[in-house]
Amino acid sequence: MRRRFGYRKVLTFCLMVLLVYPLASHAQTIAVKAKKIYTASSGVIENGIILIQDGKIQEVSAGSEIPWNVEVVDYSQKVIVPGMVEAHVARGYDVANETNPLTPFVTVLDNIDTSHDAFLSALKDGVATLHIMPGNNTILGGKGALVKSTGLVVEDMLLVPESGLKISVAGTPAQTRMGVLAQLRRYFNETKEYMEKRKKGTQEEEKMVSTPGSFRSPERVKYDSVVDLLEGRYQAFVYCQGPSDVIRAYNLSEIYGYASVYLLGPECYKAADFIAEKKLNVILDPELVYFERDPITEEVKKIDVVGIFHKKGIDFALLSDPNKVHTRSLSYQAMKAMGSGLSPEDALKAVTIIPARILGVDHLVGSIDKGKLASFSVLDDDPLKLSTKVEFVYIDGKLVYERTKDEELKKLMEEKIIK
Amino acid sequence: MLRQSLLPLIALCLFVCVCHAQHPLVMKAGTVLIGNGNVLKDVFVVVQEGKITYVGKEYAIKPDTEVLDLTDKVITPGFIAANAHMNVVKQTNEEGKEVTPQMNLLYSVDPRAKDFDLAWRGGVTCVYLAPGNLNVISGTGTVLKTKGKTPQDMLVQNHVHLKMVLGREPGRGNAYPSGFEPIHLRNRRPQNRMGVVFIIRYTLTDLQNKSGIPDAELTPDEILFRQVLQGETPLRIRAKSYMDIKTAFRLMEEFGYLWILEGGVDAYRYLDELEENDIPVIYGPVYQKKGRGDFNRDNDMYMARTPVLLAERGIRFAFQNNAESPIYALRDEAIHAVELGLAKDKALKALTLDAARILGVDNRLGSVAKGKDADLLVFEGDPFEPSSNLLSVVIDGKLFDPNK
Numbered sequence: 093m094r095r096r097f098g099y100r101k102v103l104t105f106c107l108m109v110l111l112v113y114p115l116a117s118h119a120q121t122i123a124v125k126a127k128k129i130y131t132a133s134s135g136v137i138e139n140g141i142i143l144i145q146d147g148k149i150q151e152v153s154a155g156s157e158i159p160w161n162v163e164v165v166d167y168s169q170k171v172i173v174p175g176m177v178e179a180h181v182a183r184g185y186d187v188a189n190e191t192n193p194l195t196p197f198v199t200v201l202d203n204i205d206t207s208h209d210a211f212l213s214a215l216k217d218g219v220a221t222l223h224i225m226p227g228n229n230t231i232l233g234g235k236g237a238l239v240k241s242t243g244l245v246v247e248d249m250l251l252v253p254e255s256g257l258k259i260s261v262a263g264t265p266a267q268t269r270m271g272v273l274a275q276l277r278r279y280f281n282e283t284k285e286y287m288e289k290r291k292k293g294t295q296e297e298e299k300m301v302s303t304p305g306s307f308r309s310p311e312r313v314k315y316d317s318v319v320d321l322l323e324g325r326y327q328a329f330v331y332c333q334g335p336s337d338v339i340r341a342y343n344l345s346e347i348y349g350y351a352s353v354y355l356l357g358p359e360c361y362k363a364a365d366f367i368a369e370k371k372l373n374v375i376l377d378p379e380l381v382y383f384e385r386d387p388i389t390e391e392v393k394k395i396d397v398v399g400i401f402h403k404k405g406i407d408f409a410l411l412s413d414p415n416k417v418h419t420r421s422l423s424y425q426a427m428k429a430m431g432s433g434l435s436p437e438d439a440l441k442a443v444t445i446i447p448a449r450i451l452g453v454d455h456l457v458g459s460i461d462k463g464k465l466a467s468f469s470v471l472d473d474d475p476l477k478l479s480t481k482v483e484f485v486y487i488d489g490k491l492v493y494e495r496t497k498d499e500e501l502k503k504l505m506e507e508k509i510i511k
Numbered sequence: 512m513l514r515q516s517l518l519p520l521i522a523l524c525l526f527v528c529v530c531h532a533q534h535p536l537v538m539k540a541g542t543v544l545i546g547n548g549n550v551l552k553d554v555f556v557v558v559q560e561g562k563i564t565y566v567g568k569e570y571a572i573k574p575d576t577e578v579l580d581l582t583d584k585v586i587t588p589g590f591i592a593a594n595a596h597m598n599v600v601k602q603t604n605e606e607g608k609e610v611t612p613q614m615n616l617l618y619s620v621d622p623r624a625k626d627f628d629l630a631w632r633g634g635v636t637c638v639y640l641a642p643g644n645l646n647v648i649s650g651t652g653t654v655l656k657t658k659g660k661t662p663q664d665m666l667v668q669n670h671v672h673l674k675m676v677l678g679r680e681p682g683r684g685n686a687y688p689s690g691f692e693p694i695h696l697r698n699r700r701p702q703n704r705m706g707v708v709f710i711i712r713y714t715l716t717d718l719q720n721k722s723g724i725p726d727a728e729l730t731p732d733e734i735l736f737r738q739v740l741q742g743e744t745p746l747r748i749r750a751k752s753y754m755d756i757k758t759a760f761r762l763m764e765e766f767g768y769l770w771i772l773e774g775g776v777d778a779y780r781y782l783d784e785l786e787e788n789d790i791p792v793i794y795g796p797v798y799q800k801k802g803r804g805d806f807n808r809d810n811d812m813y814m815a816r817t818p819v820l821l822a823e824r825g826i827r828f829a830f831q832n833n834a835e836s837p838i839y840a841l842r843d844e845a846i847h848a849v850e851l852g853l854a855k856d857k858a859l860k861a862l863t864l865d866a867a868r869i870l871g872v873d874n875r876l877g878s879v880a881k882g883k884d885a886d887l888l889v890f891e892g893d894p895f896e897p898s899s900n901l902l903s904v905v906i907d908g909k910l911f912d913p914n915k
Contacts, residue, residue, distance in 0.1 A: 381839075383632070385625050392628035394914055417796045417832075417847060418840035430898035431891075478850055478896055504816055504851075 121145045121162040122489060126172040130475060132444040133459035135437075142172070144466040147488035152460055167484075173440065173475045174459050175220020175467035175487065176422050179375045179409040179447035180329060180355055183210035188227030190234065193267070194279060196257055196317040198234035200224045204246050212500070213414065214241040215493040217421040218469035218482040221251065221448070221457045226258045228331040228355075231272050232279060233258030235317055236329065238451060240467070242492045251456060256353070257321045261341045262333035273340060280348045283318040286311055327351040327452070329375075335362035342370060353450055358382040361400045368404045373450045376401065378413035380428055398432035409447035427476050436476050465489075535559040536885075536908060537572060538579045538586065544894070546588040546863040546878035548856040556586060558885040561908035566881055584902065587859060587894055588878050589636025589886030590841055591866035593793045593829035594773055597838050599624040603643035605650070609681065609700050609710050612735045614642045614650030617669055620662045626838060630657040632913040633839025634901050636886040637667060639870055644680040644749060647701060647710045648673065651735075652747065654870050656886070658906045667872050672747035672771060673739055677755040681707050708758055715740065715766050745769040747793075753777035760784055771869060773831070779817050786824045791869045794818060795831040796840075797847045818848040822857045829866035842894065842901075849895045858895060 122144045129140040131152065141158060143150040158164060182188045185203040204224060214222055222241050226233035236256045243249035259276065263269040321328055330341040330352050338360055345352040354360075354367070358377045367374055382395040401408050410426060413419040418428075426439040434442070448458025456465050466489040473480040485493035495501065536558040543551040543566070557565035572578055600619045605611045620640065630638060636657055642650035651670040659665035682701045701707045718736045726734055738744040748759045751774045760781070763770060772778060773793045778785065785792060797815045821828045830844050845858040867877025875884050885908040892899035904911045 383625065383629055385628075390623055392625060392632070394632055396914070414798075415835060416840070417798055417836040418843035420798065420843075420847065424897060427897040431900045476898075478846065 121150065121159070122165055123158045123162045124165045124172070124486075125158075125168045126170055126470070127168055128171045128474070129460055130171065130173045130437075130440060131460040132174045132437075132440055133461055139168070140172075142460060142466070142468075144489040147466055147490070149460065149462055149464050149466050151462055167470050170483065171471045171474055171480075172460065172468050173218065173471060174444045175457065175469055175485065176218055176443045177221040177223075177409075177447040177451070177453075177458055178214070178219050178411060178422055178443075179223050179353075179450055180411055181210065181222045181224050182227045183414070184208045184222065184224050184239075189229040190226070193231040193264075194275060195230060195234050196232040196279070196321075197313055198226070199254065199317075200226060200234065200237050201246055201250075201253060204237070204239070204249075206243055206245060206249065210414075211241045213421070215485050216482060216498065216501070217423050218471070218485060219422050220467040220469070220485060220487050221453075223255060223447075223451055225256070225329060228260050228262070229264060230258070231260055231275055232318070233260065235326075238453060240487050242487060252451075252453060254317075254320070254326055255451065256326045256329045257317060258331070259328050259341070259352075260331040261337045261344070262331055262357075269337070269340070273344070276344060279318060280322070280344075283315045283322060284348075286315045287319055287322070321350050322348060324351065327353055329353050329355055331355045331357075332360055332363075333357040334359050335366075338363040338372070339366060342366075342372065358397060359384075361395060361397045364400050364404050364406065367401075368406050374401070374406065375409045375411060375447070375450065378411045378416070378419040378425065380410075380419070380425065380432070396432050398429045398434065402432065402434055402438070407446050407449075408442060409450050410442045423476065427478065430476060436474075439476055469493075534576055535564065536579065536905070536910065537570065537576055538581050538887075538889075540584065540586045541582040542585045543879055544585060544587045544856075544859055545880065546859060548860055551879075553582070556879060556887070558887075558905065558908045561885055563879065563881055563883050563885050563887075566879055581889055585890040585892060585894060585899075586879065587888045587890065588863040588876070589888055589904070589906065590634045590862045591637040591639075591829070591870070591876060592630070592635050592831060592838060592841055593639055593866040593869055594795075594831035595630070595635075595638035595640055595838055596831070596833050597624070597626040597630065597638065597640065599626050599640070604645040605642065606645060609646055610648045610714055610732075611642070611646055611650055612648050612673060612732050614646075615653060615669065616640045616642060616650070617653045617655075617662050617666065620653070620655065620665075622659055622662055622665060627657045630838045631904055631906060631911065632901075633837075633841060634888045634904065634913070635838055635841050636888075636904065636906050637867075637872075637876055638838070639671065641672070641674045641747070644676050645683065646676065647681045647707050648675050648714065650674055651744075652870075654872055656906060658909075658911070667875060668870070670744070671870055671872075672745050673735065674773075675711065675746050675748045677707055677748060677750040677758055678704060678752060680749070704755070704758070708762070711762060712765075715762075719766070739768050740766060742767075742769045745771055747771045747773050749773045751776045753780045756781055760788075763788070775817070776814055779814060779820050782820060782824050782826070785821075785826050791827040791829070791865075792817075792821055793829050793831050793869065794821070795844055796833055796836040797830075797844045797851075799833075815847060816851050818858075818861065819852045822853055822861075827865050827869060829861050829869050843897070846895050846897055855893075855895050 124142040126140055129137040137154050140154050142152050185205050220241055223238050225236035235254050238252040238255040239249040261272055263272055328350055332338045332341055332354055338354055353373045355375045356377055358379045380398050382397055384393045384395055412422045412425050422443050426443045430439045445458040448454040457467050460468055467487045469482050470484040471480050472483055483495045538556045540554055540556055543554055554568055555570035599621055600616055605614050638657060639652050639654050641652035652672045653669050654667040654671055655665040682703050685702045701710055718733055739746055746768050748770050750756045750759050756777055771791050775792050775794050776799060778792050794817050830841055832838050832841055845862050849855055849858050864877040867873040885905055887905040889903045890899055891902055901913050904913050
């Protein structure tokens with residue numbers, strides 16, 4: 093009798109758990125109501141709802157049906173856009189470039205300063221994902237990382253810890269392009285030799301070196317990150333200063349068989365036909381207007397870089413440069429690009445889904461779609477207007493920025509200045 | 512005989528004159544932002560021989576004149592950079608002396624420099640250029656148009672302000688390592704803020720002592736300083752940090768000159784004083800970090816709201832650029848100020864009429880009004896929306912395409 097009672101108790105408990113479990117899990121679900129949702133992939137949804145569970149978007153719909161057991165966040169007077177993605181950021185740390193030109197083994201993970209200005213100003217602008225990269229002055233600059241724009245330590249911010257290798261084929265004041273390319277070829281050849289040698293090596297050796305914390309040979313340290321590139325674990329981000337650099341960088345990547353993303357200088361518009369033909373992934377320079385001077389007639393020509401790429405049907409990602417007043421933020425760059433003939437939808441894509449696609453993370457970020465991370469910003473009006481303000485930013489379904497609680501902005505706006 | 516030969520000559524002269532008289536450029540404008548804050552809707556703007564000859568609703572169009580239809584466009588006056596940092600002079604610093612009041616850039620300006628093209632393509636039709644920052648008193652300023660074949664063509668007014676630099680800039684690189692004697696040829700005097708103020712005080716006091724002496728017995732330098740002390744030529748004082756601005760006020764009380772604050776990163780700290788003494792401010796670029804390269808690095812807050820604060824107090828201000836922001840980005844500076852709360856009419860006024868008033872050329876420039884120089888900009892839409900393009904630029908009545 094006593095034993096049977098125990099059974100019943102256990103059964104009841106199990107039943108209750110089974111009943112309550114779905115509720116408990118649903119309690120984590122958030123439904124965000126919005127007047128407009130710019131999905132960046134499938135147009136605009138009016139009066140839409142985003143269901144978020146465990147930091148991911150469960151559903152995006154136009155209907156007004158909200159499950160009874162979810163937490164509703166009401167932004168029904170506001171507009172939601174995907175968190176912007178900046179495809180190449182040489183900020184977020186103190187020093188961008190190594191002095192040694194060949195340092196593929198360094199990684200920005202060791203360099204990122206999470207309290208750096210760049211992250212807060214990115215959030216203020218509605219940029220949720222940053223691709224932090226070494227600067228343009230080194231030939232093999234090191235590995236980059238794709239991070240969310242908020243977090244206390246780097247590990248909190250990581251989306252992709254090793255997202256690409258930085259290469260520059262532009263000449264430096266100290267070295268010509270010949271020298272740069274010769275050094276690159278030599279490094280790649282050495283890496284290939286090393287790969288052959290490793291294949292021939294015994295399994296024990298392989299096991300020993302691949303165990304974490306065990307001895308790593310100097311060779312391994314030197315070549316591993318290039319091995320990863322040549323074996324296709326990530327792509328190269330190649331800085332091209334001029335149009336000829338694009339072609340050289342392309343040829344190099346063809347010879348050694350790795351995937352590249354091209355970081356273009358302003359003059360690279362001249363290689364637009366080549367880029368369109370080969371369907372290269374490109375990131376435009378922050379300077380969207382290029383002034384070229386004819387050396388003979390001395391006539392200055394204004395070149396609308398965005399317009400040229402847009403007309404050729406090339407998808408490009410935009411960048412910002414906060415040091416200059418006319419390229420200050422990513423949203424400002426998108427607004428400027430609209431002046432070159434991009435529709436607002438296309439301009440939004442150039443700072444959201446296209447950079448995500450170029451970085452190979454369009455399954456995670458870049459648009460508001462089912463299955464992606466819930467990274468978006470809430471605006472008070474349509475995006476890409478000067479008067480529009482970013483009011484809230486969500487990253488992975490968590491509220492990470494509120495305009496009303498922004499201390500710096502408060503000081504700025506309320507004149508709380510020490511006289 | 513004489514009459515017979517004269518008549519055809521006179522006729523020819525008349526014919527040449529008639530042919531030479533330019534056809535007026537008639538613009539039928541949807542919106543005209545005059546520059547003083549007012550807006551005109553659906554008016555004609557008529558330009559002839561480099562001047563605006565008519566602004567109004569009723570204009571009898573002659574049958575053979577072409578009318579430029581700008582009914583859905585916006586016309587504004589040409590923008591004026593009240594202090595321009597442009598690469599049009601190779602070397603702007605005369606380092607032989609600390610006090611070089613007679614230096615003037617006019618004859619070293621290269622009218623074919625690329626930066627002039629960039630300027631008017633960005634809508635800046637008029638710039639103020641002055642000698643560099645390495646002298647304590649570095650010379651007088653020049654107001655130039657940004658399109659022309661020679662500096663004389665471009666000149667609007669010369670010897671506008673006398674430039675004075677406070678702070679550490681004149682002393683940059685002058686100090687020699689301690690323990691070493693100054694063996695270098697280029698051993699210049701001010702090495703810090705104190706030295707700069709000493710040189711100014713020394714120069715002006717010297718002149719005060721000569722108050723009884725007539726102009727004929729003074730050197731040209733001293734005549735210039737006399738004009739400054741008598742308030743005929745305003746001083747333009749470049750002062751960035753708060754202590755330098757305070758020094759400028761202190762010297763003002765001592766010597767009683769008229770002055771204009773240039774740079775003014777810390778201008779927000781002295782709003783009361785600036786308002787009380789009616790001192791115009793030339794501020795820019797809008798976003799700059801305070802105390803950069805100076806000792807107060809603890810507070811890195813952006814001072815971008817300074818234009819808004821100045822406008823609230825009614826202090827006259829204009830925009831400038833620096834090495835980091837190119838001259839064609841002058842409009843972007845105003846756009847950022849608008850983003851932070853500056854009214855659009857105030858922003859336009861700062862770019863046009865107020866800048867002209869500060870430079871003392873408002874009789875010729877700064878607004879769309881009859882009799883003024885025909886320096887106009889045609890925008891696709893609101894000039895303070897980053898996506899609206901500049902479609903054409905009119906300088907001295909001539910139409911140019913900035914997008915070519």
